Amino acid sequence: MTQQDKRNSWRKRAEDTAARKEAAAPLYVKGKEVLAKDTVALLEAVIRPFDIINIEGNNQKQADFLAECLNKVDRGKIHDLHMVQSAVPLPAHLDLFENGIAKKLDFAFGGPQAGRVAKFIANGKIELGAIHTYLELFGRYFLDLTPRVSLVCAYKADRKGNLYTGFNTEDTPAIVEATKFREGIVIAQVNEIVDELPRVDIPGDWVDAVIQSPKPFFIEPLFTRDPALVTDSQILLAMMCLKGIYAEYGVSSMNHGIGFLTSAIELILPTYGLELGLKGKCCTHMILNPHPTMIPAIEEGWVDTIHCFGGELGMEDYVASRPDVFFVGPDGSLRSNRAFAQTAGHYAIDMFIGGTLQIDKYGNSSTATAGRVAGFGGAPNMGCDAKGRRHPTDAWLKCGQELPSLERDIGNLPRGKRLVVQGVETFGEGRAPVFVDELDAWKLARDADLPIPPVMIYGDDLTHIVTEEGIAYLNRCKDMEARMAAIRAVAGFTDIGLAAKPEETRALREAGIVKTVSDLGINPARANRDLLAAKSMRDLVTWSGGLYNPPARFRNW
């Protein structure tokens, strides 16, 4: 082989890409614009069997038009695609497997399609690569799961291919960079093609084709919780969290998971939180989507900074009007970015707090249930001890100092630990016990032939469990026996909880490893909706000075 031949053989991807783009060339109308009606033809021109394909779509914005068009390609020409994508929440995502166009799936979050994912794995329609956390999957885009073609989503484009992703930038930069700089092809559906963009989020060089979709992309208001639905029980848990954890550790930076407990916490910051003297000390720095239930605390001056994974429908004007708090561009609209928000969520925050469906007797938890391959989104990335972290904060150091087991792991060295908190009522949805002997994830692993059960948060990462029975300070347990006893002590009337021994629980309370509502000095009679700074969606709108514009389904006025 001559040197020249040898050199040419290092350009296979580039040459292949050039051939595909040449096949697509007749479809361009002006600059990088392709008409919506030619989308299927474009996909047939640039996609080949066995390609690694990314369809953008997280739990919020969705490249839904491109997903639908991909279902319409000639399956004689295009088949056995390997889909790598953050989420598969749309029917169209699973239809690709039903239709024989796609075969393999690597993803992070299943959402409403979780049942279909499980079924397709069982009947061989999906060959499952793995379930990831978002940032982990982004990492693999730059190593061994680089998309050959990516189908992304933006608000606007110009004909040079520049994209405006604005409020919902989300995953786009990570997907596009990985694809385009490994000789791949990037196609964007946009709501509008314009001459002048408000700002450039993705440079035109990085995009191969832009298509104005027939209707705006689908977007889900996933982080909107109606204060009217917050229960007294959730308010009690919220009070326990604030007094027993936020105040106890002085947690200034954090992420709040999805769910009503953290909404309740947000809504009592300006009332109970203020009373506890937490203003200016807790919740000053957050990695968080623009939660409407944060509006009262923001308005009362609690928050210094919020960086967002994505946007939230209806919060556009409010966020744009609070540029001292949110990351807002020179054009006046939010720039979200899931990769950087997850990076900060892994390394910069002191606490992750959220809920779960099941916790086993060792403290491992999962939202996977039999028959549903749901995935965990960003939770494992934030709900774990970031072992590469090296900067100390008071909350992190205190959580680490309380670990009696540290010497077993690293000898005489001190080290901090991330606070990872799960707040649950002992019986969850449908009165199912949250505390279980064995996670349903085991059954799921057997059924779907996974090498290990899909766990959301491992027991050695979990530091605190909060239930209506009390707080278990797992980080204060000297060994697995003590941890299991602390879990039993707060597990209520579940089978796990019924196995608790009164004298053991008493000893744990005396040692400060378990604290009940009364140990915490909380009057449960105060746990009612009077404590909420906003009691309804309308109240949130009022707090926002009319800037928050809830989606229609959340309006009852």
Added chain:
Amino acid sequence: MTQQDKRNSWRKRAEDTAARKEAAAPLYVKGKEVLAKDTVALLEAVIRPFDIINIEGNNQKQADFLAECLNKVDRGKIHDLHMVQSAVPLPAHLDLFENGIAKKLDFAFGGPQAGRVAKFIANGKIELGAIHTYLELFGRYFLDLTPRVSLVCAYKADRKGNLYTGFNTEDTPAIVEATKFREGIVIAQVNEIVDELPRVDIPGDWVDAVIQSPKPFFIEPLFTRDPALVTDSQILLAMMCLKGIYAEYGVSSMNHGIGFLTSAIELILPTYGLELGLKGKCCTHMILNPHPTMIPAIEEGWVDTIHCFGGELGMEDYVASRPDVFFVGPDGSLRSNRAFAQTAGHYAIDMFIGGTLQIDKYGNSSTATAGRVAGFGGAPNMGCDAKGRRHPTDAWLKCGQELPSLERDIGNLPRGKRLVVQGVETFGEGRAPVFVDELDAWKLARDADLPIPPVMIYGDDLTHIVTEEGIAYLNRCKDMEARMAAIRAVAGFTDIGLAAKPEETRALREAGIVKTVSDLGINPARANRDLLAAKSMRDLVTWSGGLYNPPARFRNW
């Protein structure tokens, strides 16, 4: 306060930025161009006392001209700056503290200035925030350490502010995004202002001013190792690594740390690695700067993908000619990106292998030594068990299956573990013992008043130690006692090693927890330079077909 007043009070940063930019307005000559001679005036216009300031500079490219200009500002006007930056390798970075312009420092890597950093902390010239790993610091840019003004570095700019960072994109996207989207100001020094860029790496909207510096930015060839300097002892360690770890676990994806051991490994892949049958199985996917010593293995077809943190001087043409392997843009040059490379380095690779200066009896290691606050760069991020990882690979599962202590942590659940390997000769530079009773990091912490000693890799993250005495498979140890015994067994004639008990070592060898060179079936007589695929810089140039162009100081022909 009226609603309008209230709303205005949420724009303090934006208003302050507008005032600063107005003060700078007379300095612009055309578009966003400011002349080099006006740089000090520009900095005085846009920087205020106590600002958080970022000067771009990692261990490679440096915004050196801007750093020098910042030293020339009127310290009556500008003082007490809080510097947040990846690295402080240039004298100018420390001069800022000497000159009373800067006061506080948050960073990740000290390099050649490590001694001065320690001295300045001791005498109160530097108030140390914290030492970070790169990705951790990037995360904090989006939360609580957002730069008010960033001084960055690019090859080229146009007058709209678009930047071409090309081969050495490195940290620029992370710094610029955090700064600009929190109402901050971004100033770029560039080697050249042009009308047309090869490609856009940073959109012009995100940049406030561009300055053509009087000379090109400084850049260090940090990852170039001359094969002529590789010793037989390093070749023996490299053989042990390949046979006892790479082959044993089937490690396909990894990062190689800086140093001669990993260069030796790279150089024997096409010889000893081939003999072991590792081609196509090991080193197929790497997160790595463009190491010149990887050229032979790449040319022999070992590598599928390499994604780079940054560039490496002299490797530009070679990398550009291997776009099937490296991430190369449509313009034909590499796009590096430290944030994404570290993300993949944390979550997507199965192994981190590198060296260190000291390992204590528990297995904790540090490159910090008394009198030098060095920092660890990216090592802690890759040299730790990524607890948020959820995708399984064979190597990760095997490493986890071997852990007898897993049940203690998470009950009956299985879980994998990242391979973290340190390869050292038992006596290092200046014949100092690498194995020590107590890390110098303890003394450093006392002297510099750090809350905890700065540890590079903690013992519970470290899975393997390789020395000339053998490999200690720490992941196979059931408890701290066993781990300490395994460390003693490979610690040679250091005090730690001399405490090893022969019968204990024999039992560890029988259990496969320690393997000597003979246990591994390696003939030490073969450990010599004949095994290197390239024996000199010249050989590397030849392997590259003349595409690699070593910096002058590495040429002796």
